[in-house]
Amino acid sequence: MKIYLIVGARPNLIKAAPLWKELKTRPWCETALVHTGQHYDAALSDDIIRQLGLPDPDHHLAVGSGSHAEQTAKIMTRFEDLCLKDRPNLAIVVGDVNSTLACALTAAKLCIPVAHLEAGLRSGDRSMPEEINRLVTDRLADIMWTPSPDADENLLAEGIPQSRITRVGNIMIDSLVQITPLLDSVRLDLPDGVTAGEYGLVTLHRPVNVDDADSFAVVCEALIGAARFAPLVFPVHPRTQGVLDRSGMADRMAAGRITLTKPLPYAEFMKLQRGARFVITDSGGVQEETTYLGIPCLTLRDTTERPVTLTEGTNELSAPAALSGHVEAIVQGHWKKGRTPDLWDGDTAKRVADDLERRKSSF
Numbered sequence: 193m194k195i196y197l198i199v200g201a202r203p204n205l206i207k208a209a210p211l212w213k214e215l216k217t218r219p220w221c222e223t224a225l226v227h228t229g230q231h232y233d234a235a236l237s238d239d240i241i242r243q244l245g246l247p248d249p250d251h252h253l254a255v256g257s258g259s260h261a262e263q264t265a266k267i268m269t270r271f272e273d274l275c276l277k278d279r280p281n282l283a284i285v286v287g288d289v290n291s292t293l294a295c296a297l298t299a300a301k302l303c304i305p306v307a308h309l310e311a312g313l314r315s316g317d318r319s320m321p322e323e324i325n326r327l328v329t330d331r332l333a334d335i336m337w338t339p340s341p342d343a344d345e346n347l348l349a350e351g352i353p354q355s356r357i358t359r360v361g362n363i364m365i366d367s368l369v370q371i372t373p374l375l376d377s378v379r380l381d382l383p384d385g386v387t388a389g390e391y392g393l394v395t396l397h398r399p400v401n402v403d404d405a406d407s408f409a410v411v412c413e414a415l416i417g418a419a420r421f422a423p424l425v426f427p428v429h430p431r432t433q434g435v436l437d438r439s440g441m442a443d444r445m446a447a448g449r450i451t452l453t454k455p456l457p458y459a460e461f462m463k464l465q466r467g468a469r470f471v472i473t474d475s476g477g478v479q480e481e482t483t484y485l486g487i488p489c490l491t492l493r494d495t496t497e498r499p500v501t502l503t504e505g506t507n508e509l510s511a512p513a514a515l516s517g518h519v520e521a522i523v524q525g526h527w528k529k530g531r532t533p534d535l536w537d538g539d540t541a542k543r544v545a546d547d548l549e550r551r552k553s554s555f
């Protein structure tokens with residue numbers, strides 16, 4: 193059984209790595225890693241591939257950046273060429289990025305079965321490109337592997353038969369469990385005056401927060417307000433760097449106890465996150481990682497597709513205006529403790545491979 197495991201953007205690599213390693217131990221399948229090239233900077237791609245023990249991709253489509261339509265179309269064209277030359281029996285797509293949607297659509301049209309890892313998450317907000325990617329990918333997928341009960345419920349409510357759905361848990365936690373023993377030996381220099389356990393980590397890259405200079409300025413002012421209670425360390429995503437350069441906010445933030453850094457590879461980033469007193473983010477994966485680590489998380493969004501991080505974990509949604517009040521509460525020790533959701537245990541890749549083994553006679 194020839195399987196394509198498809199990655200494109202940073203979070204895909206973190207989710208695909210444990211599954212790639214697990215499938216390599218199963219004699220009934222042969223797995224090839226396909227990288228679309230949506231992310232190409234070293235810190236967003238090659239460094240993570242190396243740190244997670246992934247091989248160089250078997251196929252690299254080198255699509256690069258572009259508008260949503262350009263990028264999606266380019267991935268589809270190049271992935272179609274590949275599938276026509278070297279047809280797999282199954283395409284596994286992960287997460288909710290443009291590469292996920294583009295490869296699911298291409299494979300489905302070629303009648304290649306599609307499996308979606310991290311299926312069923314819904315924010316209910318169709319202004320997010322990821323929500324469109326999730327909805328369409330799940331309509332097309334033959335197998336849906338979900339991380340939490342809300343995801344199963346969303347799929348069933350959309351009319352997807354139970355037989356296609358298997359709850360496997362959170363694959364991102366597999367990578368976190370695997371990297372944890374290595375973190376002590378990872379070198380990470382904290383900025384001057386910043387002490388482990390006493391700083392806030394910031395990550396922002398969602399279009400709603402960083403594409404418009406006015407909205408970004410509101411967020412930056414909120415961060416400056418929050419930094420009165422604890423210094424902040426802010427690794428800047430390439431998408432965010434553009435608006436930072438245009439807005440002139442970098443100097444104001446530096447003067448307000450906020451250290452801006454380049455994007456960090458996975459291990460360094462996890463070490464920085466593990467050492468944080470709290471996290472301010474708009475990332476999906478970071479909401480999950482903080483819940484697992486038991487670190488207070490403030491999500492600068494109106495909605496989340498990961499509600500279990502609110503109901504069981506340490507996460508709260510926050511408007512920019514409420515941010516410094518929340519940070520003050522956290523540094524004073526007033527925050528919920530949270531618990532680890534079921535099946536966020538480091539064994540998700542095994543459950544995915546077992547499920548595939550059960551289903552493999554149908555491919």
Ligand code: UD1
Nearest residue numbers: 201202203230231232233236257258289290321322430431
């Ligand atoms: C993408 C995903 C998002 C995910 C994020 C994780 C979509 C729609 N969005 O967002 O869900 O949370 O990855 O990082 O798929 N750029 C670089 N170097 C790179 C890649 C991008 O400089 O290696 C810059 C380019 O200017 C590019 C911009 O970042 O236009 C945005 O990149 P893109 O892949 O379109 O989306 P992300 O914002 O990274």
